[in-house]
Amino acid sequence: MATLNLGAIRYNWKGAYDGSAAYVVNDVVSANGNSYICIQAGTGQAVGNATAYWNIMSSAGTNGTNGTDVGTVITTQGDILYRDGSGLQRLAKGTAGKALLMNSSANAPEWGDAGGGVLQIKRGIYSGTSTFNSTSGYAAFGSLNVAITPTKNNSSFWINAIVYGAGNGNSAHDTAWKYNVSDSQVGATTAIFTDQTFSNASGVGGTSHFGQGSWAANGDADNYYLNQKAVGGMYTPSSNNGNARTFQILCRNNTDGTVRPNMTLDSGRGAGGVSTIEVWEIANGIYS
Secondary structure (H helix, E strand, O other): OOOOOOOOOOOEEEEEOOOOOEEOOOEEEEEOOEEEEEOOOEEOOOOOOEOOOEEEEEOOOOOOOOOOOHHHHOOOOOOEEEEOOOOEEEEOOOOOOOEEEEOOOOOOEEEEOOOOOEEEEEEEEEOOOOOEOOOOOOEEEEEEEEEEOOOOOOOEEEEEEEEEEEEOOOOOOOOOEEEEEEEOOOOOOOEOOOOOOOOOOOOOOOOOOOEEOOOOOOOOHHHHOOEEEEEEEEEOOOOOOOOOEEEEEEEEEOOOOOEEEOOOOOOOOOOOOOEEEEEEEEOOOOOO
16 A cells, blocks of 8 residues: 655744754754744755745744843842833832832832831820929929830821819919920920910800809809819921920919819819820821
């Protein structure tokens, strides 16, 4: 029975080109990163892009070099790959707690503090009941204060204090007093919030800013009264820096009587309170 030679009916991979080997149609070889297919049988016929024996099947790309090849640009676990104006660049992994940010020129990533929102909170309490008396100016209201070292040099501070107090004893029914806050970098007894003037209004009542008006005449009801005031607000230092500050609650009373912290007017009646102060460091740009 006669045999019919159909030749190769599929590509035959022969590996790297060998100048001494015989090749037939549809043999495929590699040379210099390219692949070639044989279009005419022969031996010792050099491969090329357009010859009588070979056609190029695939061409090698450009070899990667530092700056274009990912494997040579990033070298360490956690590295980040990005492109600048000239090619691929490596941003080495950041340290714990850092966030990926855009640089000030807005053209490349960098590591930095996440920022934004509340950066830290400090709290202080004062439960003392020693008589307070300062009629000529502000003085520290006991040890109701908080020390804080900012994490940034351009932060604002949300100060929120709840202060308890009353006139000291049954003879103090005409006592009026007011509160404020000091910043140790400004002055130990210098008020940082808008101040107020005393009011001689009759009856228990408030004045315009952190203040307590005068008491009414002696009676049973006010013996049990414990005055509570919210003191504070948002504060951005005019001379901002990263140095430690102490925020202290201040008080000043009029000449009609002294003040008793954390107690009712008649200290023998009713319950007392515990004054508190909280300072929140707020990132720049969050509050305006």
